[in-house]
Ligand SMILES: Nc1ncnc2c1ncn2[C@@H]1O[C@H](COP(=O)(O)OP(=O)(O)OP(=O)(O)O)[C@@H](O)[C@H]1O
């Protein structure tokens with residue numbers, strides 16, 4: 192009871208978007224996420240960092256229930272979006288994923304035209320009335336993903352024909368076009384060159400105006416540049432979570448310290 | 457000397473060559489293998505190949521040519537008046553060959569000695585009697601018996617010479633290769649060249665066979681078109697062959713039947729196969745899939761004649777009694793519909809199995825991407841997975857189509873043998889394949905258009921399915937490139 196009111200109050204104060212309590216994830220027998228508690232704020236960029244295999248992607252995928260698609264995966268605990276348990280029986284994961292969009296590590300454009308790739312979400316969710324409005328959404332999303340100038344003359348060409356970095360920005364545009372409330376990005380820049388990376392980082396900063404963004408990254412510099420909050424995962428545990436500046440300048444946990452100074456990873 | 461023994465001796469010599477070549481190479485460098493150009497084994501292989509290959513190649517060519525050469529020279533000894541009225545030289549020759557068979561088994565069973573056999577006469581009561589007692593009775597005329605004896609004599613000579621020549625060749629190769637075995641002899645290069653040659657030869661055999669089939673089809677078809685006008689064949693709408701003459705050999709009714717039945721089969725097989733594939737790859741749990749997939753694939757293992765029986769005995773009467781007759785659309789037990797449906801069942805595993813593989817090859821990341829945007833599973837399948845797999849699925853369908861076009865048994869038993877062009881699917885019709893069989897069963901006279909038309913039909917069919925296959929492979933390959 193006390194707990195509940197605490198959560199309520201913080202929700203008002205800090206506009207908490209996502210609350211995770213005692214989250215456990217199992218792949219079959221393997222315990223991949225252990226006792227994770229975290230509050231992700233609205234209109235904030237939160238970075239997940241940690242060595243490979245520590246469960247960043249796994250936890251990210253819990254937030255939009257993408258883990259449902261993996262047969263052997265089991266999630267326990269409570270994850271709430273705007274105070275509503277997303278693992279509740281009344282919640283349709285399909286609707287949830289429209290609100291919590293996702294950009295994957297590897298670019299995965301559909302074998303369709305660039306235009307249709309971006310228009311995919313809006314069409315499915317009926318976000319546009321008429322062609323003109325759809326055109327507008329597509330253009331806005333592509334501009335947002337810093338791709339418009341490169342593709343505006345070839346919108347009808349297949350999205351798979353773009354370069355790797357362009358494909359990734361296309362996937363970002365695709366996710367943005369669906370107008371999510373939360374955008375989950377799993378290492379979105381791992382296939383990008385420095386110029387495209389900085390464009391995407393700029394984009395992430397803009398997206399913060401409207402969404403809550405969670406980004407998994409292996410680059411400390413990137414986490415420091417784009418995020419306001421940082422969470423450090425290690426071997427399935429959330430070791431430390433706080434203001435990005437604090438984490439990088441004044442880590443509390445020795446594991447965090449050795450990771451960001453490059454001693455474990 | 458039987459060929460078997462010659463082969464064995466040659467191989468034994470080659471094996472000895474391997475050992476000798478290797479040890480000779482080693483002794484020349486006092487056992488220090490690193491002073492040799494190639495590893496010692498290659499010197500051994502070089503000797504073995506030089507021994508065996510020329511001899512074996514000679515044997516193959518010899519055995520290939522011998523029957524024709526013997527046949528020709530025997531034929532030239534049969535005078536024209538030894539050929540009875542109403543028979544051809546070919547018939548007399550094949551009679552002689554049959555008698556030769558009997559005589560040689562008589563010799564090998566000890567009924568007659570070889571000189572006795574060669575001296576046998578038609579009026580030799582004792583010899584003929586012994587043959588008869590052994591169950592090898594020979595009833596023939598003197599010239600034929602003479603030809604048979606000549607046949608056997610030449611065969612014997614042939615195999616003696618073959619033995620001598622191939623053993624001589626093997627020995628020469630053996631000696632020559634051993635002499636060439638020197639430390640700086642590039643044995644590995646030689647052996648690898650020979651190996652490559654053998655690999656090429658093997659792959660050429662498949663191509664050569666195909667080419668041979670096509671050429672024989674083309675030549676016989678040319679014969680046919682000399683006897684029968686091509687316009688009438690390709691554009692004729694009547695198929696009424698009669699060996700007495702005055703046949704109409706228009707292929708359109710057959711082509712119509714072929715395409716009609718294939719289309720019905722595909723209309724049945726493609727949706728069912730595709731939906732089965734979607735179920736297996738997208739919805740079924742791995743356990744269900746591991747049962748369902750092989751179960752469907754069992755259908756592909758059923759011989760088509762069994763499907764034919766099913767069409768004849770079950771499906772045909774059922775369609776007639778329940779659909780065709782009540783609707784007044786005909787009362788034939790065999791119909792296009794019967795053959796089409798049963799063939800469709802046969803094709804389901806083709807479509808489903810190939811499509812399943814292709815759908816599975818669509819990367820999971822595409823599904824994740826679509827699901828991650830909040831689309832449902834069925835939206836994902838319809839809008840992302842199927843479009844991505846489409847070229848491959850089209851390829852699968854085309855392969856199924858070329859199977860349908862080439863199918864014979866189901867059509868004979870399911871659709872009958874009546875050549876006609878009709879839109880009513882409950883009537884009996886027939887296909888190109890059935891008529892090819894029809895024209896070639898029974899006594900054949902390879903000079904009449906009624907027989908030769910089978911080759912023209914075969915060529916048409918070949919071109920049709922080849923075109924489909926090439927198109928299908930082209931599409932499938934294009935699809936593969938997309939994700940690799
Ligand atoms: N589909 C799966 N089936 C079984 N185990 C899995 C699966 N996906 C992940 N795991 C396991 O869960 C653990 C966490 O994996 P996860 O992908 O979340 O790591 P990560 O932090 O994202 O690593 P990286 O930085 O390399 O992407 C790993 O030990 C991994 O082996």
Ligand SMILES: [Mg+2]
Nearest residue numbers: 247248249377
């Ligand atoms: Mg990951």
